[in-house]
Amino acid sequence: MTELLAPPSDVDTGHEIGRARRRKEDAKLVHGQTMWTDNITVPGMAHFALLRSPMAHARITAIDVSGARALPGVIAAFSGADLVEQLGSLPTAWPVTPEMVSPPHPPLAVDEVRYVGDAVAVVVARDRYAAADALEAISVDYDPLPAVVDLEAALADGAPLVHADAGTNRCFVWPFSGGDYEAARAAAEVVVARRFVQQRLLPTAMEPRAVVVAPVAASGEFTVYSATQIPHVLRVMLALTTGISEQKIRVIAPDVGGGFGSKLDVYAEEVIGLILARTLGRPVKWTESRSEGYQATIHGRGQIQDIEIAAKRDGTILGLKVDLLADMGAYLQLVTAGVPLLGAFMYPAIYKMDAYSFTCTGVFTTKTPTDAYRGAGRPEATYAVERIVDELAHELGRDPVDLRRQNWIRHEEFPYTTIAGLTYDSGNYEAATAKALALFDYDGLRAEQAARRARNDPVQLGIGVSTFTEMCGLAPSRVLGSLSYGAGGWEAAGVRVLPTGKVEVVTGSSAHGQGHETAWSQIAADLLGVPFEDVEVIHGDTQSSPKGMDTYGSRSLVVGGIALHLAAGKVVDKARRIAAHLLEASVDDVQFEKGTFSVKGSPEAKLTIQEVALATFAAHNLPDGMEPSLDSDAVFDPENFSYPHGTHLCAVEVDTETGRPTIRSYVCVDDVGSVINPLIVEGQVHGGLAQGIAQALYEEAVYDDDGNLVTGTMADYLVPSAADLPNFVTDRTETPATSNPLGVKGVGEAGTIASTPAVINAIVDALRPFGVDDMAMPATPERVWRALHGGRQGGVGDGGAR
Amino acid sequence: MVAVTMMVDGVACSDEVEPRLLLAHYLRDRLGRVGTPIGCDTTNCGACTVLLDGESVKSCSVLAVQAHGAAITTIQGLAGDGAWHPLQRAFHDNHGLQCGYCTPGMILAAVDLLRRNPDPTEEEIRIGLEGNLCRCTGYVNIVRSVRAAALEMRESATSGVGR
Numbered sequence: 001m002t003e004l005l006a007p008p009s010d011v012d013t014g015h016e017i018g019r020a021r022r023r024k025e026d027a028k029l030v031h032g033q034t035m036w037t038d039n040i041t042v043p044g045m046a047h048f049a050l051l052r053s054p055m056a057h058a059r060i061t062a063i064d065v066s067g068a069r070a071l072p073g074v075i076a077a078f079s080g081a082d083l084v085e086q087l088g089s090l091p092t093a094w095p096v097t098p099e100m101v102s103p104p105h106p107p108l109a110v111d112e113v114r115y116v117g118d119a120v121a122v123v124v125a126r127d128r129y130a131a132a133d134a135l136e137a138i139s140v141d142y143d144p145l146p147a148v149v150d151l152e153a154a155l156a157d158g159a160p161l162v163h164a165d166a167g168t169n170r171c172f173v174w175p176f177s178g179g180d181y182e183a184a185r186a187a188a189e190v191v192v193a194r195r196f197v198q199q200r201l202l203p204t205a206m207e208p209r210a211v212v213v214a215p216v217a218a219s220g221e222f223t224v225y226s227a228t229q230i231p232h233v234l235r236v237m238l239a240l241t242t243g244i245s246e247q248k249i250r251v252i253a254p255d256v257g258g259g260f261g262s263k264l265d266v267y268a269e270e271v272i273g274l275i276l277a278r279t280l281g282r283p284v285k286w287t288e289s290r291s292e293g294y295q296a297t298i299h300g301r302g303q304i305q306d307i308e309i310a311a312k313r314d315g316t317i318l319g320l321k322v323d324l325l326a327d328m329g330a331y332l333q334l335v336t337a338g339v340p341l342l343g344a345f346m347y348p349a350i351y352k353m354d355a356y357s358f359t360c361t362g363v364f365t366t367k368t369p370t371d372a373y374r375g376a377g378r379p380e381a382t383y384a385v386e387r388i389v390d391e392l393a394h395e396l397g398r399d400p401v402d403l404r405r406q407n408w409i410r411h412e413e414f415p416y417t418t419i420a421g422l423t424y425d426s427g428n429y430e431a432a433t434a435k436a437l438a439l440f441d442y443d444g445l446r447a448e449q450a451a452r453r454a455r456n457d458p459v460q461l462g463i464g465v466s467t468f469t470e471m472c473g474l475a476p477s478r479v480l481g482s483l484s485y486g487a488g489g490w491e492a493a494g495v496r497v498l499p500t501g502k503v504e505v506v507t508g509s510s511a512h513g514q515g516h517e518t519a520w521s522q523i524a525a526d527l528l529g530v531p532f533e534d535v536e537v538i539h540g541d542t543q544s545s546p547k548g549m550d551t552y553g554s555r556s557l558v559v560g561g562i563a564l565h566l567a568a569g570k571v572v573d574k575a576r577r578i579a580a581h582l583l584e585a586s587v588d589d590v591q592f593e594k595g596t597f598s599v600k601g602s603p604e605a606k607l608t609i610q611e612v613a614l615a616t617f618a619a620h621n622l623p624d625g626m627e628p629s630l631d632s633d634a635v636f637d638p639e640n641f642s643y644p645h646g647t648h649l650c651a652v653e654v655d656t657e658t659g660r661p662t663i664r665s666y667v668c669v670d671d672v673g674s675v676i677n678p679l680i681v682e683g684q685v686h687g688g689l690a691q692g693i694a695q696a697l698y699e700e701a702v703y704d705d706d707g708n709l710v711t712g713t714m715a716d717y718l719v720p721s722a723a724d725l726p727n728f729v730t731d732r733t734e735t736p737a738t739s740n741p742l743g744v745k746g747v748g749e750a751g752t753i754a755s756t757p758a759v760i761n762a763i764v765d766a767l768r769p770f771g772v773d774d775m776a777m778p779a780t781p782e783r784v785w786r787a788l789h790g791g792r793q794g795g796v797g798d799g800g801a802r
Numbered sequence: 803m804v805a806v807t808m809m810v811d812g813v814a815c816s817d818e819v820e821p822r823l824l825l826a827h828y829l830r831d832r833l834g835r836v837g838t839p840i841g842c843d844t845t846n847c848g849a850c851t852v853l854l855d856g857e858s859v860k861s862c863s864v865l866a867v868q869a870h871g872a873a874i875t876t877i878q879g880l881a882g883d884g885a886w887h888p889l890q891r892a893f894h895d896n897h898g899l900q901c902g903y904c905t906p907g908m909i910l911a912a913v914d915l916l917r918r919n920p921d922p923t924e925e926e927i928r929i930g931l932e933g934n935l936c937r938c939t940g941y942v943n944i945v946r947s948v949r950a951a952a953l954e955m956r957e958s959a960t961s962g963v964g965r
Contacts, residue, residue: 004924007896007946022894029902030890030909032837032877039836127831129820206841206849206903206937257839257903258937290842513901513938683897683939690940714846714935722928722941751940 004727008678016522016532017742020679023518024537025511028255035254037210037227042283045212046075048276049131049286050269051121051138052295053113056149056366056707057162058142060111060120067137068123073130076280077123077138080108086275088241090331091266093486094338096362100172103163103364105331107268113142114162114330115367116708117295119268124276124284147707148366151304151325155363162330162364171328171362172337176344178419179355181310184319188310192391198303198380199777200327200701202294202711203373204719205512207257209297210287213273217281220244224251226270229259230550231510233487235542237266237334242274249274253540256512260691261372262297263512264552265334269296291713299701300373302327303340305384307347309392310355317392317407319355322347322384328362329369336371337362341483342471342553343377345420349385350408350429350469350645356419366707372552374691375749378470379756386466386757390764391773400465400761401433401442408467415738422471424643425738428671429467432733436647436669439729445651445665453769461664462652462766466758469645472746473558477637490637491555492547493563495524495571497630499617501610503530505537508548509560514748515680516556520564522676523742527568529595529609547635554644554746557676562740563636570632575612578630581623582607582615642737642745646670648754652762656770659785661697661763667729668758670750674736674743681747685730688751694720695752696759698778718778806870810835811879819866825859826850828866829876837878839903841935848934851907852876858914860907860933877906880913888958889913889951898947900938908934912948920956924949 008020028034065077080087090105109118121138125131146160153159154169162169185191212225222244228234231251239246256263269286276284288296306323326340340360348356375382389407393400409416411428418424437443442463449461474480477488494506505524509516521535538544549559572592579597580587589600598606607615612630615621619628648668654661668685675681698718702710711717718724736743756777763775763784772787803818810833817832829835829852838861841849845863852861853875881887889909892898899905908931915922915930922930927948928941936944 004942004946004949007943023897025902026894026899029899029905030877030886030893031881032906034837034839034902036836036839036903038840039830041834128827129822204937206847206901206935207839208841256901258901260937290844290847513903515900679897683900683943686940686942687900687938688940691937713844714842715844719846719935719937721932721935722944723932725941727924727942727945728940 016526045283050119053118056147057145062141068134073126080110092332176358181355181357184355189313193308196305198301200302201300203262205258213277214283215277229263232548260374298371324360343381346381433647440649440667462762464650464758464762466648468754471641472554473642474553491560494633509556554748566634644745648758650758654766659781672747673745692752692755809873825864826861892947892951896947
């Protein structure tokens with residue numbers, strides 16, 4: 001196993017930006033002084049629990065909640081029919097085509113259930129045990145309907161329908177192209193095609209979802225605490241869904257224990273909680289159990305990818321064609337339909353080509369809805385292209401790194417507009433790859449691989465390459481508009497300078513483990529010249545940080561951080577005018593460095609920003625017409641996405657007798673642009689790698705033919721432990737983004753996007769001598785063993801996206 | 803209802819509880835010791851780990867009545883008021899946490915691991931913490947944290963300084 005190195009040390013460079021500051025967030029977290037949503041107790045609070053469908057698809061012929069109502073401790077019980085008028089339909093924000101089928105999504109099913117876990121009734125009781133007990137006293141009669149599990153079968157003529165009124169299981173068809181793929185294919189000397197299956201994944205943030213709603217019944221005001229990534233989006237969506245006026249709803253995301261996209265949604269339980277609080281006039285709480293969450297919280301991935309690459313015999317890539325089936329599940333959640341579109345632009349990846357053809361078909365099934373899970377569309381795209389490029393290399397007898405180098409965008413070609421129409425602002429694939437190859441000892445491992453092959457070693461060695469890029473920093477609002485997304489992609493920030501010179505940063509980003517409080521403090525401290533410790537970051541409450549678009553898509557630093565940069569600049573501009581007035585100098589003669597305003601040529605004439613803050617507070621002597629405040633706000637809407645990239649190399653040993661694959665070394669060199677805090681960046685990469693490797697080796701949400709989630713508990717779904725994962729060697733190159741003043745690109749999803757194909761490419765590489773040319777995910781020892789014994793790819797997964 | 807008495811973070815607690823009440827829910831819902839979170843319902847994740855008479859247990863798989871007469875230590879009672887246990891300090895110094903939800907359980911499991919093995923190898927740490935899941939860190943920094951704390955605890959034990 002790779003040697004364990006020390007984390008980046010915190011060296012005082014004279015600048016806050018770039019320092020490996022230890023996190024401000026940690027003190028409360030390591031002492032258990034936390035405010036998770038389930039920790040919140042409000043006087044008079046009741047608990048609610050949901051009865052969920054045990055069937056994938058059925059008509060509700062009768063439902064009787066009176067037995068629950070009669071039990072001690074039970075305050076109320078409702079069926080879907082009891083609340084149908086008030087609950088409305090859960091929102092979807094991304095109608096990807098005008099013709100998209102967007103069926104009603106009642107938070108409580110009324111006539112029909114469409115996946116195992118679809119809620120049918122709710123009980124409110126004095127405590128969580130009484131609420132759970134009372135669910136058993138509700139009787140429901142179901143008339144079974146056929147489950148719709150397989151994506152291709154769902155599209156066949158005469159297939160049973162998930163939504164009979166829609167007349168089809170086809171949610172949408174979204175075509176996209178650049179250049180003439182048929183011409184490129186006709187000119188090609190080599191064409192390689194594969195079908196890849198992106199199995200369904202369970203996001204599994206460690207904190208289960210929870211919601212508390214506290215009403216002031218007399219005035220119709222509601223405070224909603226939710227374990228969410230998106231308090232601001234949730235607020236407006238709750239208002240639109242329930243008809244409660246937006247200004248009467250306050251949403252608080254308290255401490256939130258991870259999300260990975262699974263808390264980027266508007267969920268049934270949030271709407272139900274709000275309506276129960278209004279109906280009963282008392283606070284209510286719901287906390288999901290893990291097994292409940294595996295049914296009721298969105299799933300990730302779930303795609304079938306047919307991909308074809310056309311090339312010349314000399315290795316020049318001419319074109320790429322992708323036909324995608326994307327599993328929507330039973331309903332459209334907030335951005336369900338848009339997830340594959342986020343991948344659509346990324347299949348051409350870092351490669352130059354003449355033509356690209358993409359078609360995505362969204363398919364309804366009787367399974368839990370899918371939605372964004374870390375990377376959201378881009379891991380799927382990266383997997384497919386990095387796998388097919390490896391297959392092309394094998395077909396041409398070329399080294400996979402060498403073939404990539406031949407086709408990638410060279411660093412002097414930036415900015416470069418790809419065949420998918422994106423303009424990559426900056427990058428240096430050569431530098432990242434060279435560094436990674438050296439750290440990995442690529443040549444040495446290739447030599448060892450050859451030796452093991454030559455001696456028929458029972459443990460074979462495979463080397464996997466993944467040279468990825470991604471679009472992140474979601475997103476330019478005009479681009480989102482052109483893709484029919486229902487909102488913009490800007491972010492807001494404010495800086496408040498207190499009388500004592502201390503600083504409050506208000507951000508619309510909503511951290512749930514990333515370390516924004518630390519990173520935002522570093523940015524503010526540098527720009528304002530105040531101590532890191534003097535900055536407090538306020539977020540996650542629509543009352544104290546009223547404006548925001550929240551945290552997802554590696555957007556917080558790239559969009560929210562820039563908003564902070566702009567707001568801090570406005571503070572300095574105001575303070576400079578006041579300092580000039582107090583120093584009796586021209587504004588143009590006042591310079592600002594490290595928190596001190598001074599007059600050019602008069603070094604003794606100076607004021608600190610803290611002195612200016614106090615003078616502004618006193619307001620005794622300000623320039624004419626100037627407000628007595630340094631506080632400033634800014635909203636930033638990016639012009640372009642950002643494009644982190646990197647080279648990931650994985651060495652896997654495969655025991656050919658047992659089929660067990662073991663990661664021997666993993667090296668990645670990421671280029672995420674300029675870095676605010678290298679400690680946090682490294683941590684984000686580590687965690688991303690773990691999730692991407694888990695898709696390759698361990699995780700799969702399996703459904704049986706009747707639509708039951710077989711991997712319905714943490715005992716059945718393999719979230720890897722420390723014993724299941726290797727050490728990682730991570731390093732960086734820095735090619736600053738040119739699209740924003742901090743030069744940053746975003747890092748939250750990089751590791752997840754890049755790592756899955758690196759691992760599978762390594763396993764396939766190890767098994768090439770045995771005639772294996774693909775490997776289904778997760779690559780369990782059984783699948784690897786079967787592939788070694790004649791199954792070409794170890795069998796397609798039998799539970800994920802079929 | 804059954805009477806239970808236990809010491810929780812140094813405070814004697816006596817209550818009447820349902821026999822089925824989980825220790826995790828007793829700590830959280832009855833005593834308000836919400837520093838101990840719950841992450842699953844199948845005893846896989848370890849977020850709710852506490853020390854029961856010094857040994858790590860998953861408090862979701864212990865009934866409150868089973869803890870009768872025991873001394874329970876949660877993350878909130880691990881160090882004295884305002885103090886930092888070497889593991890708490892090491893997790894901070896080595897960025898061994900991100901969202902922090904698994905952290906109380908991870909630290910208490912590590913306390914027990916180091917009690918049994920004061921100088922674990924990296925492999926022993928990985929296997930020793932197998933029952934505690936983290937979704938944020940990829941575990942590398944958790945292993946670093948435990949190694950760093952183990953070194954500090956051994957050194958302070960040798961010098962007779964510290965805890």
